[in-house]
Amino acid sequence: MHGIYEKDLDLNLLRVFMVVAEAGSVTEAASRLYLTQPAVSAALRRLTTAVGAPLFVRAGRGLALTTRGRRLFTMAQPHLQALVEAAVAPAVFDAKTSERTVRIGLSDSNEAWLLPPLLRLLAEEAPRMKLIVVPVQFRTIAEALSSAAVDLAVTVADELPAGTRRLELFTGGFVCLFDPRHARLGRTLSLERYLAHEHVIVSYNGDLRGIVEDMLGVQRRVRVSVPTFNSVGALVEGSALLATVPAMVAREVVSVRPNLRTLAPPMSLGSAPMELLWRSTVEDDEAIRFMRERVVRVAEAAQGPASSKRGQASVAARE
Template sequence: MHAVHIRDLDLNLLVVFDALQRERSVTRAAAEVGLSQGAMSHALNRLRAFFEDPLFVKTSSGMAPTAKAELIGGTIGQIMTALQQNVVSQARFDPSTARRSFVLCMTDMGELVFLPPLIKRLRKAAPHCTLRSMQIPLEEIEATLAAGEADLALGSMHVAPESLFQQQLFLHTFVTMVSVRNKAVGKTIKKAQFESMPHIVVSLTGRASEAYDRAFDDYGIKRNIYLTTPHFLAVPHLIDAHPELIANVPLELGNVFAKLGTVRIVPPPIPLPPFALRQHWHPRFHDDPANIWLRQIIKETFDRYPNLPDATD
């Protein structure tokens, strides 16, 4: 058979061959692939013409394969299995049976905010799937998503790459976090106190956020920035060790840290603008069924945030 001869083969006929090979009956094979018995017989005739062989012949025990049918049957069976497992299965995503690991780009703050309710939801909807989080520099997120090394990036990227799709999940506001041992600050913090006390600023880039700076500048407030760190988790421990320090953090994170009993939150002296938490994904995976499902479940999970049920319920 010449290589160009493959163009004459209707690949749907492989489905017919595979069914006949397993059922050894035109009637049963026709029922399996959803054809009438007449259409099945016509398909078998086309197979015979292509392979120039009877392929299956009537016997007292059913349709028996010829020597050529047995020769090519194993290969066709492997082709059908590979198509089913590696191609057809990718056309849909069944979370109840899927076995895969979803990878999310997020900060340590994102882990505290996103993971508890998300784990609860995924363990019920996709019991055989797992989660992995990774923290990477902002400039590497686009390439990481494009390469399929991560499914989504969750967080507040003030300057997200234009090539990425994005969807807003919710808005978060900011509070000022102080030590419970700092008696100089009452239920509110005065402007003079806010300006004089040393601040901890969290920035993934190592620089104070321009958006935050602009908000303070608009009100004529100058921060006394003592420490800039890329790690939110370090902030409450540093404030506990050094009660003179303060920090501005998202409300949701402040509530988590306040449960530690070492810090408390107060409203800042000025109304800081809210920031949007979004999920971002690469166009390569915009129509991927598993990615679509993951985006939908994350959107549904955080649609009412922060008014979510306790993740331990």
């Protein structure tokens, strides 16, 4: 590319040249280009200087291409046409035939409820498209978006890079997950009983602090700290351990481990919106838009009819 720029060749000159060559006349070319004759003649002189050889000779009242001019015309014509088509032709996306690979960032709490139904949708509507799942969470999502490591993401987020588009999918709370065969908790869970139990927690920092410690400043009796939610169900089942997890995570765990149960935690942990995130620079990318729409559809189905109505009402994303 450096060689192209070093020539200091205005590509508009090639456009003028092509029209003059086709018209065989500066006067006719000026009319087609909506330029004056002196402007067309000046453009031809500049191009001749850049090429370093005559491009036209007089032929009666018109102009004829020289050997160098005809070679330039032959070589430039298909490329200029391709450039014009690239500039004005709309992008064509066909989900049935597209082989695009989309990189989607997911926090581990979202993999179970989102990926299986999303893949089923793709199998029906976009059988050749592929997904690469990149692990993200609220501490890493900003870098993943700003570095274009992901095309879109589903996670809880705080501060995000400028130009990030965000759409709330749902707002979820927390529940306590336990095995009633081993943990006798009753119908309601008191704070005293909660703190007396041993816990499995998820810590992205690799320590003994989870959401309860960070939000309330109390320290639970942590038996094991794991880096993701993926093993929580297996650790709770068959033990007296207690896990405080997002409600969506608990629902997916109980669906495959029906012996487990949930209770409301004995304290308020608030709630944070789960959001669909993408960069404004890919707003017009039809493949990524297609994938975003399918993520929204899966999220609405996961939340039930009330969420579907809310999703239909939320037609605009925000920055």
